[in-house]
Amino acid sequence: TIIRISDGTRVFIRSVIDNYSRYVLAWQTTLDYGGARTRELLQSALARAVELGYVSTPTVMVDSGSENINPDVNGLVVAGSIERLIAQIEINASNSMVEMLFHRLKNRHLYYIERRSFATVVDAVDFYMTDSNENIPFAALKGLTPHETYIGRVPALQELELRSKSRAARKDRAQTNRQTRCRPCIA
Numbered sequence: 001t002i003i004r005i006s007d008g009t010r011v012f013i014r015s016v017i018d019n020y021s022r023y024v025l026a027w028q029t030t031l032d033y034g035g036a037r038t039r040e041l042l043q044s045a046l047a048r049a050v051e052l053g054y055v056s057t058p059t060v061m062v063d064s065g066s067e068n069i070n071p072d073v074n075g076l077v078v079a080g081s082i083e084r085l086i087a088q089i090e091i092n093a094s095n096s097m098v099e100m101l102f103h104r105l106k107n108r109h110l111y112y113i114e115r116r117s118f119a120t121v122v123d124a125v126d127f128y129m130t131d132s133n134e135n136i137p138f139a140a141l142k143g144l145t146p147h148e149t150y151i152g153r154v155p156a157l158q159e160l161e162l163r164s165k166s167r168a169a170r171k172d173r174a175q176t177n178r179q180t181r182c183r184p185c186i187a
Contacts, residue, residue, distance in 0.1 A: 001102035005115045013105070013125055014038065014067075016045035016060070019097050022138060023150035025049055027129050029122045035070030042076055052151055059083040061095050104132070142166075 001013050014037070015027040026045035030037060042060065049058065060082045062068035069086070076082050087095045109128045115121055137143045143162045 011121045014041050017098050021146045021149035023146035024129050029125045033067050035072030038067045039072040061085045061087050
C-alpha cells in the first residue's frame with residue numbers, strides 16, 4: 001500500500017501475512033519498490049517462518065503487480081524457496097487478507113498521526129505491525145492474537161476460559177442492550 005507524508009512524498013508499505021493466523025511475518029516501509037525489495041521482504045518472511053518452526057515450502061499469494069512478477073521474485077520460485085500463486089489470474093481468489101491489514105493500519109493508526117517524515121511512518125508501521133501480531137486479539141481467532149495462533153501454543157484451559165468469557169460477554173451485552181432505551185422510547 002502507499003501513504004503520503006506531509007510533503008507529498010510517497011511511502012510504500014509491504015508485508016507478508018499468514019492467511020490462517022493473520023500473523024505478519026515481515027514488513028517493509030520504503031521510499032521505493034520493485035522486485036529486489038519484494039525478494040528481500042520474502043526472504044525476511046521465510047527466515048521468520050523458519051525461526052518460528054515452519055518447515056514446508058510456503059505458497060505465497062500475490063497480486064499481478066510488477067513488484068511481484070519479475071526476475072528477482074522468479075528466482076525464489078525457481079530455487080524452490082516459495083510457490084507463487086497470482087490472485088485473480090492463477091486462482092479465483094484475492095489477496096484480501098493483506099488488503100484488510102493495510103486498511104486497519106491506515107484507518108486505525110496512520111491516519112491519526114502526523115506523518116511529517118519518512119522516519120515517523122517507519123516507526124508508526126513498526127509499532128502497529130508488532131502490536132497487531134502480539135497484542136490485538138481477533139474474534140476470528142477465538143480471542144487469540146495472531147502470534148498465539150501462528151505458533152499454536154494455546155493451552156486447552158485457556159481456550160475453555162476464552163469460550164466461557166465470550167459467552168458471559170454476549171449475555172451481558174444482550175442484557176445491557178435490552179435495558180438501554182433511546183430518547184424517543186423514554187418519552
